[in-house]
Amino acid sequence: SQDCVTIEGPETVILKPPRSCQTNRQTDKSLPQTAQRFSFTQVFGPDAGQKKVFDGSVRGLVQDVLEGGNCLVFTYGVTNAGKTFTFLGPDHDSGLLPRSLSVIFNSIDGHLYSRSDLKPQRCRDYSRLTPDQQAAEISSKRNLLRNFKEVSILGHSFCRSICSSLTDSSVNSISDADAFGLSFTSNVCFSIWVSFCEIYNDNIHDLLDGDIYSMLRLSQDVKGNSFIKDLRWVQVNSFEEAYRVMKIGKKNQSFSVTRLNQLSSRSHSIFSIRIIRVEDISVPRVLGISELALCDLAGSERCSRTQNTGERLKEAGNINSSLLTLGKCINAIRLNQQAKFRHHVPFRESKLTHFLQVFFCGSGRVCMVVNINQSSSCFDETLNVLKFSALAQKEAQIREEISAEYMEIFKEMEKDYSERLEREKEILEERADRRVEILKNLVSKTVNLSSSSTNEKEEQTALMEIISSLTKDLEKIKEDAQSVHSCLTEHAHTTGKHSVVFFSSHIYVCLLWFVG
Numbered sequence: 001s002q003d004c005v006t007i008e009g010p011e012t013v014i015l016k017p018p019r020s021c022q023t024n025r026q027t028d029k030s031l032p033q034t035a036q037r038f039s040f041t042q043v044f045g046p047d048a049g050q051k052k053v054f055d056g057s058v059r060g061l062v063q064d065v066l067e068g069g070n071c072l073v074f075t076y077g078v079t080n081a082g083k084t085f086t087f088l089g090p091d092h093d094s095g096l097l098p099r100s101l102s103v104i105f106n107s108i109d110g111h112l113y114s115r116s117d118l119k120p121q122r123c124r125d126y127s128r129l130t131p132d133q134q135a136a137e138i139s140s141k142r143n144l145l146r147n148f149k150e151v152s153i154l155g156h157s158f159c160r161s162i163c164s165s166l167t168d169s170s171v172n173s174i175s176d177a178d179a180f181g182l183s184f185t186s187n188v189c190f191s192i193w194v195s196f197c198e199i200y201n202d203n204i205h206d207l208l209d210g211d212i213y214s215m216l217r218l219s220q221d222v223k224g225n226s227f228i229k230d231l232r233w234v235q236v237n238s239f240e241e242a243y244r245v246m247k248i249g250k251k252n253q254s255f256s257v258t259r260l261n262q263l264s265s266r267s268h269s270i271f272s273i274r275i276i277r278v279e280d281i282s283v284p285r286v287l288g289i290s291e292l293a294l295c296d297l298a299g300s301e302r303c304s305r306t307q308n309t310g311e312r313l314k315e316a317g318n319i320n321s322s323l324l325t326l327g328k329c330i331n332a333i334r335l336n337q338q339a340k341f342r343h344h345v346p347f348r349e350s351k352l353t354h355f356l357q358v359f360f361c362g363s364g365r366v367c368m369v370v371n372i373n374q375s376s377s378c379f380d381e382t383l384n385v386l387k388f389s390a391l392a393q394k395e396a397q398i399r400e401e402i403s404a405e406y407m408e409i410f411k412e413m414e415k416d417y418s419e420r421l422e423r424e425k426e427i428l429e430e431r432a433d434r435r436v437e438i439l440k441n442l443v444s445k446t447v448n449l450s451s452s453s454t455n456e457k458e459e460q461t462a463l464m465e466i467i468s469s470l471t472k473d474l475e476k477i478k479e480d481a482q483s484v485h486s487c488l489t490e491h492a493h494t495t496g497k498h499s500v501v502f503f504s505s506h507i508y509v510c511l512l513w514f515v516g
């Protein structure tokens with residue numbers, strides 16, 4: 001059918017109402033009658049391959065995560081628009097997720113921390129595992145990977161398909177050479193962990209758990225950041241292992257045949273990659289934990305088009321309602337950034353937004369990948385999708401300005417702390433020096449007294465008491481000086497760290513479509 005979308009430039013598309021819509025304008029005033037222009041960070045047309053899309057959207061976020069940031073990527077669009085294709089891609093034409101994994105492993109080549117004594121937990125925390133726990137971890141991973149044999153699709157062996165994908169230098173394959181030249185010292189290593197879960201009918205299920213029907217719940221850490229309690233994290237030591245885990249999880253995800261899509265995702269799936277940066281010295285020291293969460297959201301659906309009934313209709317209701325909440329949250333965040341009074345952001349209204357809250361409220365980057373179908377039969381749905389993404393784009397611009405403001409504040413705070421630190425040090429040193437002088441005088445007096453007469457015994461005892469109390473005083477001053485010093489140093493250090501890992505909050509909104 002007729003197309004309703006045209007690319008105007010690398011960042012702009014024009015949506016034209018189809019003729020049928022124009023003839024209906026008397027009856028339906030809500031439909032726009034003229035062409036509308038929408039801007040995005042980057043627009044990809046039907047000819048853009050997976051590599052181009054990855055390079056223009058998620059690649060930069062992968063670099064941020066390798067350098068210590070936290071990032072979120074999510075797909076958005078109506079059902080059958082190509083979200084899962086973009087997210088995963090077929091084996092011979094890998095999508096955003098496998099490419100991200102490949103770049104991560106290529107970039108940390110030779111710096112992998114393969115010991116399993118450190119494991120991520122809660123939101124951005126880790127635990128040290130005992131030898132027994134490590135053995136249990138290794139054995140459970142072995143059992144999980146055994147499932148992979150069943151996952152190989154249409155007789156394609158895993159090795160054959162993935163090896164051709166890795167070695168084929170065509171534009172669509174994952175290239176070995178795709179890596180970041182990161183600057184870290186030789187004893188810094190990276191421990192990589194992944195998890196895979198889905199939100200189906202507003203319930204969270206672990207796609208890597210034997211019992212995928214058991215439900216997980218969201219919890220909060222001491223800082224109020226939400227995380228999925230008891231979610232399984234698997235340590236992966238190579239791209240191949242990570243890819244296998246991805247395939248196993250995908251096999252467990254809820255898919256169904258619908259009128260519009262032969263393999264329609266009926267749930268939002270979330271694949272998370274956590275990177276523990278370790279200084280691998282005699283006792284390994286954790287330098288930081290970062291995360292890249294990749295969410296393939298289920299598509300919004302018009303029941304009139306899908307004609308779903310029963311279970312499919314219930315799923316569609318849940319999908320639409322969580323996407324609506326996502327829209328409400330993005331809108332409330334946008335309003336909060338403009339207004340003096342804070343609007344309530346309804347993150348808790350759906351599991352999806354509750355989980356995403358930590359990324360929307362944190363300092364990392366968010367990339368929204370919007371898929372649309374240019375066919376005029378999808379005009380009104382496409383219009384809604386574009387309006388929604390335009391809203392997110394507005395939020396992105398405001399957040400960028402705010403980030404610049406924060407950076408200024410951080411810089412001022414840092415300056416203030418270092419000045420205060422210097423002043424405090426000077427005062428404490430001066431006070432300590434004065435006390436030492438007094439003490440020295442008293443000691444010399446005591447020596448003189450002991451060498452003179454015994455009649456002055458009482459005077460001597462009194463002096464000794466003063467000396468002892470002054471010594472205690474001095475000890476106390478030293479302790480205070482030490483704690484004030486370390487407290488200020490620590491604060492200045494943290495502030496400094498912020499300026500290094502504080503990424504400007506930014507939602508990239510990329511638009512892509514295919515000729516379907």
Ligand SMILES: Nc1ncnc2c1ncn2[C@@H]1O[C@H](COP(=O)(O)OP(=O)(O)OP(=O)(O)O)[C@@H](O)[C@H]1O
Nearest residue numbers: 078079080081082083084085261264265298299514
């Ligand atoms: N760029 C593309 N090139 C070729 N085929 C594509 C492309 N994008 C999508 N397709 C095909 O279109 C169909 C629908 O795509 P996909 O399943 O990714 O849609 P979706 O948006 O994830 O749908 P849902 O929300 O229902 O899960 C699939 O058969 C897929 O292979």
